Amino acid sequence: MNSYAKEDPITLLRNNGFTNLEADINSGAYSYVFGAQAGQLDYAMSNASLTAQVVGATTWHINTDEPSVLDYNVEFKSPGQVVSLYSPDPYRASDHDPAIIGLQLGATADFSDLDSVYGTAWHVGDGAVRLGSLWDADTAHDLHDDNTTDDGVQRGAGSGPGGQWQPGVDGGSLDIMVTGSGTGCLYAWIDWNDDGAFDDNDATQNLEYIIRGETTGSGNYSFEVPANEFLPPPGPGTPPQSYNLRVRLYDTCGSGPTGVTVGGEVEDYVIAFTPTAVTLQTFRTETAVAPWLLLLLLVVSAGLVWSGYGRRRLVSGNW
Structure with missing residues (x-):
């Protein structure tokens, strides 16, 4: 061709x-x-x-x-x-x-599931070293499949109040389960700026490469969260923030967010943050009831009660 x-x-x-x-x-x-x-x-x-x-x-x-x-x-x-x-x-x-x-x-192979704009990652082999308890063997290459059988990664605690994620060193973490014996290499990427790439040539490049290096088993892996993440949204009705995550486990080190390797596994996730999960400051002041309005409502309510009581006494007197 x-x-x-x-x-x-x-x-x-x-x-x-x-x-x-x-x-x-x-x-x-x-x-x-x-x-x-x-x-x-x-x-x-x-x-x-x-x-x-x-x-x-x-x-x-x-x-x-x-x-x-x-x-x-x-x-x-x-x-x-x-x-x-x-x-x-x-x-x-x-x-x-x-x-x-x-x-x-x-x-057989395990393929990545995010949209094709992120490129394709796949692992060939039997999953002797894998993420989670199950190796996700795909019968075909099905991009953006949102595969629900990925089971190796959970969102961990951050450095904010109540374990919330926040900007800064060790601002977020992932709980990753590794199954298999021996030493593997664990890599992970988050698309912080939502531009459809894990290897940006911009200020967030190094921070999008959140985990890299050898691992001997399951654990909690913390990483730096870039500045300006989890800021207040621009206005009411803004959907919760979400970030695309790719995690790869290899038998040997040295690969990137795309391409093929023998052994290990790849898992893709979309991490969504809601006001109850992370401090997004989405509860805006205009949604609160002002103190003077509460006082006015109390005065009006009291007046209505007194007026009704007076009319009741007047009607009773005519009987």
Whole structure:
């Protein structure tokens, strides 16, 4: 297949359930360099059942990273370079780079569930090391499925009153259950600014990467909450704040919020905060009854009672 990444054929395939393996596993994947412009022209696409059996994907950079003077044209080559051009090796056989895909046929996978804007994460294997008590084996790649079988993560206490989350160091925490033996690597991300990415190139980037490192078991993991989170909403009727969370557990360290790995598990959550769960200061002053209004109501009520009592005595006297 030969098409630019944003052209209609690629969009059509992706909208119909096919996964662009190179791009989904390796952000920034490219297979050509023309005039200092890099992009993707070569693809390995898989349907849902095959994607669950993919254990790796990469681009074999044997062509595009060489200078154009070494490409397969011969007009700028020395006699020796012309001879070496036809050597029985893979280098500079084209001006594009091929894709290499690793498969573990017959395997099942656990996929991420958030909307596709966050990219796809999936784990192939049997879940010997996993989040929670159950390994969520998916029979197909079903993005934004909001899978209810994820059971490894609970919202923990923060540093605010009553364990509420609030801005600052150790402002929030997660209770994470790890099942399995040995040492694994635990990573987690929260999209604090709700821009559909976990690896922002902005001021919140490091704070969105909330948990990283080795773990030997279950525990409570605290992290810093950025400033200006959980501020009063702009007005009445504003829905509760919610944040998208991704947690990944690996057999070995070093992966990001997207892509495939062997072993472990991925779980996605939407954490919603209501006025009773976190101090959002949503109880606004205009909803309270002013003291002078209460006094006025008491005076009016007393007057009505006295007036009714007087009329009752008057009627009784006429009997």
